[in-house]
Amino acid sequence: MGHQNGHDTDRTSGGSPFANSVADQALDWFARLRNSEPDAGTRAAFQAWLTEDPRHEAEFRNLETLWNSTAFSDAVKTLPVGRRTLVRPKTRRWSLQAVALAASVLIAVGVWQYPALTIAFQADFQTATGSQTTVRLPDGSMMMLNTDTAVATDFEGGRRHIRLLRGEAFFDVVHDPAHPFTVSGHYGEVQVLGTAFSVRTGDDEDQVVLERGRVEVLCLCEGKGKGKAALVPGEAVSITASAISPVRAADPSATLAWREGRIIFENASLGSVLEELRRYHRGPIVVADDRVNRLMVTGNYRLDNVEGALRTLADAAGVGFYRIPGGIIILR
Template sequence: MAGVADDERADQQQPAHDDRVVDEALDWFARLRNATPDRETRADFDAWLARSPRHAEEFRALEAIWGSAAFGKAVAGLGTPTRPTRTVAAPRRRPRWAGGLAAAAVLLVALGLWQYPAIMLRWQADYLTAVGQRSTITLPDGSTMMLDTTSAAAIDFEDGRRNVRLLGGQAFFDVQSDPARPFRVTGRFGAVEVTGTAFSVRSDAGQDRAVLERGRVEVSRLSGGTERVALEPGQMAVATAAALSTAMPVDATEALAWREGRVIFDDQPLASVLDELRRYHGGPVIVANAELGRVHVTGNYRLDDIEGAIRTLADAAGASMTRLPGGIIILR
């Protein structure tokens, strides 16, 4: 299984941070909590503490995090998993904690329990993709699920069920027909139910959006009544915490271009286009001029060259682009 192999390779990686002292403090904290240190280990630790006041400061911060309420909330309810997580690709790690749940996640990395900052997502997901990655998974019933960049999903095909939970990001489903066993995809706010068809679901920005390529689906809201919307090919529906939209026309070729590794947009504000491109880029994209974000642009670009796409868009909008280390892009 490719997913399992990827997971095993990811587990061999060590956490890495921009600050060497943080790395060392995390290492010492894990070593001292996981076993009773012998005299030599304790002497080495004391020597490390004595080398710099910063060492003691970072170690005390870890001790404070361990006993904090935020840490308790982060790990509350975690038990023994009933199945291994099949990881398609590891999400990018944050360089350092800033407090709260992010701090607890980094601490868990140090303890060797988790390799990823989004611990709850990692716990729930059967499949994950990294920034810029797409992956196609064959599901137990023969249907296929293609995950877009930074997406995660959990599946339940036990006892005749065909259920997928999209935990975040975007996925396209090509469903094997089985009238006796509906295929159901749920996001944060809505659900899509079919017997055999092809459609996408995207869950982000406070909404779930379903786009139908072929066949027929029904979209419902997870809470707030029994309202349902039937979609025909070339239509979409949006579910939020408060409402379910009617069926709306959509350019399926444009909306689903990511499957072919492309992004297509027509007469869209640069700001909204950049919001989409950020999903495929490993670093921040900053627009220093608010007027620039309102310039309308049109384009068809490859997703494997996001920097090239942003540079071309900047030229078209009359802006300059500056690239800084760490993948930071500034448009002005």
């Protein structure tokens, strides 16, 4: 349940852990038959596997139904998945669940591929999904960018200003009383002299976590919600378009574990964990049943193997894991 003290193994706990071997076997056969023309021996082995257990055919047909839905086919055309030879299913009426799942995949693919050209043009430093980088700034301060992050910098004329355009960054700031260091997100701004803290920006709010020193967080909103908050180590705050939240306790060793390439969570909903892992995965992660999101899990994972983490989470939670060519992962 706690940090693994640097070990490279992953760990999760959840309800009713078991390996979904039938789903894995079905996915293996699906990929083999789709990506190459099977010889007689392969076809015979497939038919033997298909008939040895009713669950085998059920899982395989579920994959076929998803893959051959119109919505999913349209989504797949936008991805570099290579050949699309596959076993065609018998004509059948699609279930509402299959149609809903295909529609979810289509939406996920569309969101994932939306170009952020405006941010790219503004950014001085940028990381790709799943990547991190450390930058030494002109004043000697250190900036570490997390996954899918973009920043613009301004160090002209004695200024020390960072604009977080997207994502999350950690700052270890050199003390300079004559030149305050500021970081602005979408909704708030952090002002410091010398300290270590992180800022994360999203569609709905900015989050600030302080590891060392002291910072003042200003709300950039207008009207009654405008305000500020002072943080001491181990505290965090959120800023929205209309208000700044009360100061709350935070555990930097867990919240900032991404700096060591890990994600740590305890008794968290699987939905919230998946939302975090999506930031590090280059393809969509789709949940076909909302009940999956409500399962509670605890774990400590390496971020350089998100797919492995997702497989283990699926096993621990007792849900099916499917990987579709193009980097699409489906949990149901």
